[in-house]
Amino acid sequence: MCGIVGYTGSGRAVDFVLAGLEKLEYRGYDSAGIAYLDGGELRIVRAVGRVDDLRKKIPAEAARAHCAIGHTRWATHGRPTEINAHPHCDNKGRFAVVHNGIIENYAKLRTELEHQGCRFVSETDTEVAAHLIAKMHETMKDFPRAVERAIAVIEGSFAFAVLSTEHPGAIVATRRGSPLVAGFGRGEMLVASDALPIVPTTPDVFYLQDDQVIEVQAERIEMGGKPVQPSERIRWTAEDAERGGYEHFMLKEIYEQSGALRKLASKLIADPGTAGDPGTFPAFHLNGAPLSKDYLRGVSRVVVVAQGTSYHAGMIARNMIERTARVPVQVEYGSDFRYRSPIIDPSVLVLGISQSGETADTLGAVRLAKERGCKTLAVLNVQGSTMARESDGVVLMHVGPEIGVASTKAFTGQIAALYVFAIHFGILRGTLSAPEARRRVDDLLQVSIRVDEALAQNDHIKQVALKYKDAEHALYLGRGTGFPLALEGALKLKEVSYIHAEGIDAAEMKHGPIALIDEKMPVFVLALQGRRYDKIVSNIQEVKARGGRVIAIASHDDRAIEARVDDVIRVHDDRGIVNSIVCAIPLQLIAYHIAVALGRDVDKPRNLAKSVTVE
Numbered sequence: 370m371c372g373i374v375g376y377t378g379s380g381r382a383v384d385f386v387l388a389g390l391e392k393l394e395y396r397g398y399d400s401a402g403i404a405y406l407d408g409g410e411l412r413i414v415r416a417v418g419r420v421d422d423l424r425k426k427i428p429a430e431a432a433r434a435h436c437a438i439g440h441t442r443w444a445t446h447g448r449p450t451e452i453n454a455h456p457h458c459d460n461k462g463r464f465a466v467v468h469n470g471i472i473e474n475y476a477k478l479r480t481e482l483e484h485q486g487c488r489f490v491s492e493t494d495t496e497v498a499a500h501l502i503a504k505m506h507e508t509m510k511d512f513p514r515a516v517e518r519a520i521a522v523i524e525g526s527f528a529f530a531v532l533s534t535e536h537p538g539a540i541v542a543t544r545r546g547s548p549l550v551a552g553f554g555r556g557e558m559l560v561a562s563d564a565l566p567i568v569p570t571t572p573d574v575f576y577l578q579d580d581q582v583i584e585v586q587a588e589r590i591e592m593g594g595k596p597v598q599p600s601e602r603i604r605w606t607a608e609d610a611e612r613g614g615y616e617h618f619m620l621k622e623i624y625e626q627s628g629a630l631r632k633l634a635s636k637l638i639a640d641p642g643t644a645g646d647p648g649t650f651p652a653f654h655l656n657g658a659p660l661s662k663d664y665l666r667g668v669s670r671v672v673v674v675a676q677g678t679s680y681h682a683g684m685i686a687r688n689m690i691e692r693t694a695r696v697p698v699q700v701e702y703g704s705d706f707r708y709r710s711p712i713i714d715p716s717v718l719v720l721g722i723s724q725s726g727e728t729a730d731t732l733g734a735v736r737l738a739k740e741r742g743c744k745t746l747a748v749l750n751v752q753g754s755t756m757a758r759e760s761d762g763v764v765l766m767h768v769g770p771e772i773g774v775a776s777t778k779a780f781t782g783q784i785a786a787l788y789v790f791a792i793h794f795g796i797l798r799g800t801l802s803a804p805e806a807r808r809r810v811d812d813l814l815q816v817s818i819r820v821d822e823a824l825a826q827n828d829h830i831k832q833v834a835l836k837y838k839d840a841e842h843a844l845y846l847g848r849g850t851g852f853p854l855a856l857e858g859a860l861k862l863k864e865v866s867y868i869h870a871e872g873i874d875a876a877e878m879k880h881g882p883i884a885l886i887d888e889k890m891p892v893f894v895l896a897l898q899g900r901r902y903d904k905i906v907s908n909i910q911e912v913k914a915r916g917g918r919v920i921a922i923a924s925h926d927d928r929a930i931e932a933r934v935d936d937v938i939r940v941h942d943d944r945g946i947v948n949s950i951v952c953a954i955p956l957q958l959i960a961y962h963i964a965v966a967l968g969r970d971v972d973k974p975r976n977l978a979k980s981v982t983v984e
């Protein structure tokens with residue numbers, strides 16, 4: 370996913386933009402570039418590789434510039450080369466454009482523009498925008514209007530920041546489908562793909578909505594000639610977004626989970642003592658009104674839509690909600706749901722789960738649900754995100770910015786937030802008694818203690834993990850809630866270590882996967898004691914009988930497991946579904962330590978982006 374940063378004001382624009390691009394590196398990229406105005410001239414510098422490579426190519430006189438835009442590129446159209454890196458400009462060098470998204474009709478537009486005499490130098494879709502804006506400007510000489518006219522003929526998704534020699538000191542910014550946020554400093558204004566580059570300067574931001582076009586000057590931001598004011602105040606600080614002495618963001622965010630869960634509970638549970646009272650859970654609203662008993666009693670079904678780790682959290686939420694609210698829950702990949710013409714009606718409640726709130730497929734599914742008259746409730750971590758604005762209700766996880774591409778604290782935050790929702794849902798539907806609600810709230814309030822206990826085993830977990838760092842393949846097995854955990858453990862391992870890993874419902878082993886078992890295949894098993902414990906023990910014995918090596922995530926008080934497996938990692942087992950949060954810790958640390966041992970780029974794994982804003 371590309372990153373955009375723009376600055377105009379009294380400060381050193383190039384320094385700010387470069388620092389801002391570094392804060393967006395977590396999004397994943399393969400090249401970078403910057404455009405700035407030096408006197409009346411447009412200067413463009415681009416580099417394949419990292420922001421540091423770009424910095425080395427920028428001349429000293431760039432320090433004079435007070436207006437600049439920069440970009441980190443995650444290649445979609447055109448190879449990751451210097452000529453394809455952004456910014457792109459028109460043939461007269463008057464307009465420079467940076468872009469996040471995909472211009473779906475770029476081939477048609479390019480042909481038309483070439484017929485009009487435009488000469489293209491790159492393979493990118495973005496270059497079309499630079500020529501279009503220049504063309505539109507020729508007839509109207511109004512910078513924002515020229516951009517408005519250009520985006521009117523563009524199909525697809527975009528966030529654009531544009532600067533021009535014709536309007537020194539101004540940046541025009543707009544978006545459709547890809548996020549863009551403006552920041553209000555003193556004598557300086559900023560735009561960026563998300564709030565991370567902005568927060569060190571100001572917490573006061575304005576999240577653009579689709580097709581809004583703003584003109585940013587050093588002292589003001591305007592839309593349609595009228596001043597724009599901040600729409601949100603960011604609640605977390607720049608320190609929250611720093612590595613804080615950890616070697617990687619991923620490790621920091623793994624260790625932040627107990628504190629994040631305590632904060633989440635404090636935000637979502639008003640008074641644990643009144644757990645049987647709907648008023649205990651004030652965070653759940655639809656269209657500005659608290660979730661009502663009447664509406665929830667009329668809900669015929671819940672559909673969860675998500676991708677990746679968020680989908681796994683949704684699978685765990687299904688078990689929670691079906692237990693407390695006795696409502697059928699189906700969990701769908703947004704990418705499938707949105708194109709399947711699903712059977713839904715206004716009695717269906719759609720839960721969109723997303724850390725970023727920008728995942729294209731989840732967003733597409735939420736939009737379809739709204740078109741069909743369903744209420745949509747989003748469980749998110751980013752305030753002001755597109756999904757936050759387009760859903761009927763939003764439950765923020767409050768776990769702080771998650772920078773590492775591999776989702777960790779967002780996963781456990783999603784489980785916790787959905788757990789609170791399941792309790793609230795059950796109380797309002799009258800299917801969960803006050804004592805039961807209270808017990809579940811108590812489980813959640815102490816889960817951060819269990820998480821700390823699991824984190825305290827980091828050395829042991831690392832020692833176990835490193836025994837398997839040279840495996841070429843790995844299996845993760847679980848039953849019930851252990852199955853989504855198996856999927857999540859496998860996803861963590863493959864996305865940060867590049868080892869092929871597969872999560873399987875252990876009941877499926879005899880239906881095929883057991884053929885994979887040999888002495889080279891480590892098998893990680895979610896083996897907490899519960900209703901299906903005996904079945905999972907059978908799976909372990911089947912694997913051992915075929916020479917497989919078994920690593921069990923086991924209950925703290927399970928004395929029999931030791932003799933059955935090769936390695937044991939214990940978690941405190943309170944026999945509740947909230948255990949799924951605690952089991953996530955060893956799964957995350959196993960993946961982390963193996964990836965570090967293999968020398969992987971843990972926070973920015975190859976080929977991956979933090980948020981998949983394109984399909």
Ligand code: AGP
Binds near residue numbers: 676677722723727
């Ligand atoms: C998980 O570690 C990955 N980063 C990825 O699967 C992610 O969970 C998925 O892309 C969904 O992202 P979202 O939660 O921001 O919608």
